[in-house]
Amino acid sequence: MAFAAILAELQAEASCPICLGYLKDPVTTHCGHNFCRSCIHQRWEDLRDIFPCPVCLHHCPQETLRSNTQFRHVTDMVQQLPAMRRKRKRQQEEPLSGKHWQRLSLFCEKDLELLCPQ
Template identity: 70%
Template sequence: MAFAASLAELHAEASCPLCLDYLRDPVTIACGHNFCLHCIQQCWEDLQHILPCPVCLHHCPDRNFRRNTHLLSVQLWLTS
């Protein structure tokens, strides 16, 4: 049972909270939440100055996305 719980946690960490699929081209925003690059770009597409995190509503100062290579490697491992 512990293995199933750990696997469920790993799946949640490697999933985008917007599309609910495994993270594709994962990026981290200012508050620390992770999204698919395309998903967060689409979410913020029509926004100008206030960029709220879709999870915690923290106002991110800009569209400076940090590529998350660790989650990318986890995603590649999970899908192979």
């Protein structure tokens, strides 16, 4: 699988299925799905006895919600990946001189081409 696809899948796993943002204070339901604590409480706010999982509709007793601190740490790391990836992508996209392998940062108006400082 290509790096971009793996990164997209990892970002999706670290996202709340309700708000679609990165998980904040993630909790895991009895059926194993993860949500932001505030999102799942808001979704179940007006319910009394039956608390269906928003993903699979499995009955989840509200008191079985468990904090998932390990997933919180993973989500924190995933949130840092896009910034690192953009930086690396930007470095990869910058044209380099074939002769000196330096970034082409100067423009020759006479020849209409990019040049490296060398």
